[in-house]
Amino acid sequence: MKIESVLQSIPVFNELLDGIPHGVAVLDTNLCVLTLNRFLEAMLGYNSDDVRGVYGDFILRSNPSFRNQVYKQVLESRESHSFDGDIITRRRKKIPVHFTLTCLHDDKGRPSGILIVLEDSSVVKVEDYIHHEESIRNDILGHSPQMEKVFELMSVLSRTDASVLITGETGTGKDLIAEALHKSSQRARQPFVKVNCGALPEALLESELFGHVKGAFTGAVTGNIGMFRLAHKGTIFLTEIGDLSLPLQVKLLSVLDDQEFFPVGGSKKMRVDVRVIAATHRSLRSEVHQGRFREDLFYRLNVLHLPTPPLRERDGDIRLLLDHFLRHFGTKLGRRGMHFSSQALKYLNRYSYPGNVRELRNIAEYSANICQGKIVGIKDLPQYLFRPLDSLSDSQPVLVSPNVSIKEKQTPVFEVQEKPAVVTRTGGWADMEKQMMLDALRESGGNRSKAAEKLGWGRTTLWRKLKKYKIA
Amino acid sequence: MKIMITTRGDFVSPRFDLSSEVIIATYYDQQLMGEPRSLILAEVSAEMLCDIAIKEQVACVVCGGIEEEHYQFLSWKKIKVIDAVIGACSDALQLALENKLKPGVILPEIRTGKVVT
Structure with a gap:
């Protein structure tokens, strides 16, 4: 019919x-x-x-x-x-x-x-979208325009299945971003496997990544399925990919291309369906130029590139993160309502955070533990913040006490040292002098007379030096 | 005066945003001024079609389903939009020339069930 x-x-x-x-x-x-x-x-x-x-x-x-x-x-x-x-x-x-x-x-x-x-599915879509945006933002803090860009890019990247390369300085949250990308992707219900390529020697790493069969080498009394097979249908996160040895890079490239590989000592080809997210703090491009990283692998990984901004470039995020971590550690220690004093905040806001969020977190943890009251002052901050960068390496004693006021010392050098010392440039006297002038001009709102007075110079000296450094 | 019709084969394309072909006919006093021109787009894009309509100084766009956003844009640019038209583009063009084409019309020839798309 x-x-x-x-x-x-x-x-x-x-x-x-x-x-x-x-x-x-x-x-x-x-x-x-x-x-x-x-x-x-x-x-x-x-x-x-x-x-x-x-x-x-x-x-x-x-x-x-x-x-x-x-x-x-x-x-x-x-x-x-x-x-x-x-x-x-x-x-x-x-x-x-x-x-x-x-x-x-x-x-x-x-x-x-x-x-x-x-x-x-319009209702479902709206809910999905809101949930998606939330899940990305839940784990990572930041309201700066630089981070907004990262969030925007992340919401795009999580919808694709292509390889992602996350680059950025140490402590900028590459691991968190990789995990957030996995959690908000189609593979969220599948495993997320993290492998640190820099943590293991080459031979061990190969067996760790691709697995080995029983008897493949001395001591291989049992088989190991390897991280790639553990991450089947999910995501594998290869952190510090820049530290991967050249022979392993070749093998990784073939896995990325064919999604197939032979385990160590095995004769049966294994097929996996894995999304690869790689991260490094090195510049892979310069590693390629120096012959330490394969160009083909670089281009294969660099399908989607997500650079993470260093903390010093994230406008306004330092305060946000400081408050967040201090509250977090304060609550852990049973001291709610802890906060930084305005002077401590002034120091912390001007510090350059070479270790980025990880360092900031440690500073907050140190301060929460050391501070006996609820207000974290300068004395509760780690002392290394007040040493110049180069002195940190050779363990020189503290050069300047943070408690010393600028009014007590009138020498221009001191004005720079009064700030967190890492801010001072290490490129010699010329750079330092230039920086001092710029700082003085910034503080005096561009008024040269006031800036000269701050520096302890005559107005003509300042003018001459401005000419010399081509600032004027 | 010009009329632009988004097409798919010999028919008005069901969706404006997915149309890859258009015909542009110049007319005067309900009469065609020569053979209508046919344009094939490199990619489907509603924005590109809006752009063509403006650049070609089209007075009327005949199309299938169109999103409100693009409809409003074309109307704002003083282009008359006759949308949700279902039928052969030659018939639609003839009716548009005679000023008899209405939005949402289903032209009778479409019901044969023998349409090759």
Whole structure:
């Protein structure tokens, strides 16, 4: 019996379709509309009787059914097919829809039409989007424009399945970002495996990554499936990829290209479906130039590049992170409501944080532990903050006490040392003098007389030096 | 005056944003001034189509389903949009020339069920 006959002979059939809380369309084998249920009529803005005999695609206006290819495929394969897409209604509204196409058969088993169910997924999409944005932002703190850019890029990257290369200085949150990317990707329910390429010697790393068979080498009394197979269907995060040895880089490249590899000592090829996220604090491009990193692997990994900004470039985030970590550690120690004094904040805001967020976190932890009250002052900050960078390496004693006021010392050198000492440049006297002048000018709002006074110089001396350093 | 119709084969394309072909016809006093021009786009893009309509100084756009955003944009640019048209583009063009084409119309020839798309 043909589907048209079914529709006409069984009046209850249309009522049945109307009872379904989704849009339903029935097309014949010519892909023309036979009927629409009431829900779809309301969704599209067409009456079922008006569109009977019209090509389904002209009425549904869906995006995936390019020239009816999908409908034809369902008729040919006789299998159900479902996918996400959208439709444009007569009222010019674009609605995201989940399509389910099912082939209908007559009593002889021949295809007699297609049943299309359209599930409005606009509500689900909005929720997904909000959840997606939240999940990315939950773990990573930052409101600076630089971090906003990272978040924007992350929400794009998490929707793809391509390899991602995260670069940035140590402590900028590369691991957190990689994990957030995994959690918000399609592979979120699958494993996330992190491997530090710099932590293990080459031979061990190979077996760690790709696994080994029993007896592959001395001591291999049991087999090991390896990180790549552990991460099957999920994500593998290769941190410090810049430290990977050249022979392993070749093997990694072949895995990335073919998604296949041989375990150490094995003769059976293993196939994996893994997304690779790599991270490094090195400049891979310069490593390539120096011949320490394979160019082909670099280009293979560098499909999507996510640079993480250092903390000193993140406007306004230092204060946010300081407060967050101090509150966190204060609560842990049973001292709620801890905060930094304004003077301590002044120091901390001017510090350059070479160790980025990791260092800031440690400073907050140190201060929370050392401080006996609720207000963290300068004396509660780690003393190394007040030493010049170069003195840290050779363990020189503290050069300047943070408690020394600028008023007590009038020499220009001291003005620089009064700030957290790491801010001072290590490029010699010329650089330091230049920096001092710039700082003095900044503090005096560009007034040269005041700046000269601050520096303890005459106005002419300042003018001469400005000329010398080409600042004026 | 010019009319632009987004097409798919011989028919008005079901969706404006997914149209890769357009025909542009110049007319005067309900008469065509020569053979309509056909343009094939390198990629499908509603923005590109809006751009073409403006650059070609089209007075009327005939299309299938169009999003409100693009409809409003073209209307703002003083381009008349006759949307949700279902049928052969030659018939749609003829009716548009005669000023008889209405938005949402389903032209009768489309119901044959023998349309090759």
